[in-house]
Amino acid sequence: KRGLIIAIDGPAGVGKSTVARLLARQLGYLYLDTGALYRAIAWKVQDMGVSPEDQRAIAGLLPKTILHMACGPEQSHVLLDGRDITGELRTPAVTALASVVSAIPAVREWLLPVQRKIGAEGCVVAEGRDIGTKVFPQADVKFFLEADAEVRATRRHRELVAAGHSVQFDQTKRDLTGRDDRDRSRTVAPLIPAPDAECIDTSSMSVDAVVAHMMAVVAARL
Ligand code: C5P
Numbered sequence: 001k002r003g004l005i006i007a008i009d010g011p012a013g014v015g016k017s018t019v020a021r022l023l024a025r026q027l028g029y030l031y032l033d034t035g036a037l038y039r040a041i042a043w044k045v046q047d048m049g050v051s052p053e054d055q056r057a058i059a060g061l062l063p064k065t066i067l068h069m070a071c072g073p074e075q076s077h078v079l080l081d082g083r084d085i086t087g088e089l090r091t092p093a094v095t096a097l098a099s100v101v102s103a104i105p106a107v108r109e110w111l112l113p114v115q116r117k118i119g120a121e122g123c124v125v126a127e128g129r130d131i132g133t134k135v136f137p138q139a140d141v142k143f144f145l146e147a148d149a150e151v152r153a154t155r156r157h158r159e160l161v162a163a164g165h166s167v168q169f170d171q172t173k174r175d176l177t178g179r180d181d182r183d184r185s186r187t188v189a190p191l192i193p194a195p196d197a198e199c200i201d202t203s204s205m206s207v208d209a210v211v212a213h214m215m216a217v218v219a220a221r222l
Pocket of ligand 1: 012034035036038039095098099100102103127128129130131179183
């Protein structure tokens with residue numbers, strides 16, 4: 001029997017990456033950070049100087065793009081056209097641009113086989129917005145994380161400050177809710193819980209409590 005596919009979806013700043021990494025480590029599974037793939041396309045759009053509004057030009061970049069992700073249980077390395085851009089994917093500019101390019105149907109379509117190939121063998125914890133609904137609708141276990149916008153903005157702001165960015169809390173909160181609104185309202189693969197996902201409100205839960213709960217659910221399926 002192949003290993004499980006575990007899907008974790010939810011809005012920005014809800015703690016998906018943190019818990020997905022911990023879960024992957026405990027299970028000895030791959031951690032698939034699908035947001036990094038959207039960020040990589042955004043990085044290329046920025047690098048090529050293409051306008052974020054020019055959907056046709058962005059779609060036109062895709063056939064000439066070679067994107068690889070080397071996944072491990074922790075960090076994934078992203079190779080774009082032969083260059084390791086892992087360290088350049090979390091800047092505020094790339095974050096904002098990823099949110100815009102991810103609404104382009106051609107981009108989502110192009111990234112589908114990239115994601116599915118990584119998860120093909122199972123033994124993967126995949127994290128994103130449409131994993132349970134679109135990328136791996138057959139996933140063995142699906143979680144949808146939620147948390148109050150205030151809580152998520154606080155977590156994200158703390159993260160940014162720790163990473164050396166000087167940014168105001170209000171700005172962080174506006175960016176985050178703006179991204180969520182775009183993710184929820186887009187026509188292709190909007191952010192929405194899969195009908196068979198277990199929703200977990202993490203607003204007042206510790207990371208350990210969330211992971212322990214998820215592990216118990218996963219263990220019952222192993
Ligand atoms: O998760 P992360 O913040 O790295 O994702 C960056 C952006 O990529 C999100 O704002 C979202 O718009 C998009 N995304 C997506 N579908 C996914 C993962 C990310 O649309 N499965």
